[in-house]
Amino acid sequence: MASTIATASTRVLRQPRTALTCKRQLHTQDAGCRWHFGAAVVFDIDGVLVRGKQTIKEARRALDMLNGQNKLKRRIPFALLTNGGGVSEQDKASQISAMLGTRISANQVILAHSPMQALAAKYKDSHVLVVGGPGRQCADIAHAYGFRNVSTPNDIVAWRPEIWPFIRLSPEIRVEKRAFDQHPFAAVMVFHDSFDFGRDLQIVTDVLRSREGRLSAEYVGRQTVPLFLSNADLVFSNEYVRPRFGQGAFHECLRAMWCALTRGASLEYTRYGKPFAVQYRHAEQVLDALVEAQNSSVCEHRRIYAIGDNPAADIAGANAAGWTSILVRTGVFSGTNDPENPAQLVVDHVGDAVEKIIDIEHQRFTS
Numbered sequence: 001m002a003s004t005i006a007t008a009s010t011r012v013l014r015q016p017r018t019a020l021t022c023k024r025q026l027h028t029q030d031a032g033c034r035w036h037f038g039a040a041v042v043f044d045i046d047g048v049l050v051r052g053k054q055t056i057k058e059a060r061r062a063l064d065m066l067n068g069q070n071k072l073k074r075r076i077p078f079a080l081l082t083n084g085g086g087v088s089e090q091d092k093a094s095q096i097s098a099m100l101g102t103r104i105s106a107n108q109v110i111l112a113h114s115p116m117q118a119l120a121a122k123y124k125d126s127h128v129l130v131v132g133g134p135g136r137q138c139a140d141i142a143h144a145y146g147f148r149n150v151s152t153p154n155d156i157v158a159w160r161p162e163i164w165p166f167i168r169l170s171p172e173i174r175v176e177k178r179a180f181d182q183h184p185f186a187a188v189m190v191f192h193d194s195f196d197f198g199r200d201l202q203i204v205t206d207v208l209r210s211r212e213g214r215l216s217a218e219y220v221g222r223q224t225v226p227l228f229l230s231n232a233d234l235v236f237s238n239e240y241v242r243p244r245f246g247q248g249a250f251h252e253c254l255r256a257m258w259c260a261l262t263r264g265a266s267l268e269y270t271r272y273g274k275p276f277a278v279q280y281r282h283a284e285q286v287l288d289a290l291v292e293a294q295n296s297s298v299c300e301h302r303r304i305y306a307i308g309d310n311p312a313a314d315i316a317g318a319n320a321a322g323w324t325s326i327l328v329r330t331g332v333f334s335g336t337n338d339p340e341n342p343a344q345l346v347v348d349h350v351g352d353a354v355e356k357i358i359d360i361e362h363q364r365f366t367s
């Protein structure tokens with residue numbers, strides 16, 4: 001299918017500069033290839049660069065184009081922005097690099113929980129419950145983010161197995177048992193999909209309505225502990241023929257349980273991940289850091305292009321952030337454009353998307 005509209009919007013970033021200064025900063029000499037800092041590209045991963053365990057064949061060529069194989073003969077900074085998580089940024093960078101046969105660094109990767117690092121400024125010494133993923137994997141990620149006092153639902157089950165009597169912890173599972181009636185929780189953070197909905201619904205609601213964050217016989221009739229959620233996607237795609245429940249499905253269950261347990265009270269929470277603005281502000285900081293790492297400064301007229309396959313997440317978030325949204329047809333979307341969250345450009349695949357970006361930037365550069 002042919003592409004539809006091509007409109008490049010601008011995003012004003014920090015440090016306003018004069019047009020002359022800005023023009024000088026658009027292109028900087030790198031050891032191998034000059035950089036074009038007038039634009040930056042942010043890719044979704046699933047449905048854009050890969051599909052499950054398979055790569056999308058145009059993905060490598062798209063990255064090669066951004067790495068200088070284009071008619072501008074310049075490199076364009078790019079980052080990956082995914083609602084996936086449960087691994088470190090380094091592990092995701094290594095995984096995608098191996099799949100695509102290219103080199104992507106950890107500081108180009110933004111996972112659903114990456115902006116939650118900022119919460120460490122407030123909670124680094126507080127006791128927090130980290131939910132999601134297998135074993136202590138997400139607890140280890142939280143530690144790396146700066147949270148020094150992290151527990152998991154398995155730690156709580158190890159302390160009082162009767163709190164969720166339907167499972168038996170395997171001796172191989174790493175737990176850090178402590179007296180949770182003596183160590184109050186200051187926050188609950190859901191980092192990834194729940195690997196045990198029942199256990200996590202029970203334990204999270206126990207903590208949220210506990211007196212001063214302590215797990216005891218006494219419940220309070222209101223929410224006493226703040227809740228942070230990292231990915232609102234209701235479903236995700238894998239090798240199965242139909243979409244599977246994602247972290248958003250866990251949120252829906254949690255809200256329904258909370259409403260039932262509190263006679264209609266609303267659950268209070270802070271959300272991260274696409275399409276929420278916090279994710280896009282974090283991505284802009286990541287792009288700023290990539291530019292600054294090349295000894296350059298942020299340009300006030302830089303255009304940010306977002307390439308995604310999910311209108312409700314990728315396109316809605318990019319449009320709200322003032323970025324140029326490009327929708328591809330290699331993932332969950334097929335059609336002309338999305339009526340609810342229309343993209344500024346719709347193309348067949350990521351190779352076409354990057355070609356369009358190069359065309360727009362070349363036209364700007366040479367006009």
Ligand SMILES: [Mg+2]
Pocket residue numbers: 044045046047048308309310331
């Ligand atoms: Mg996707």
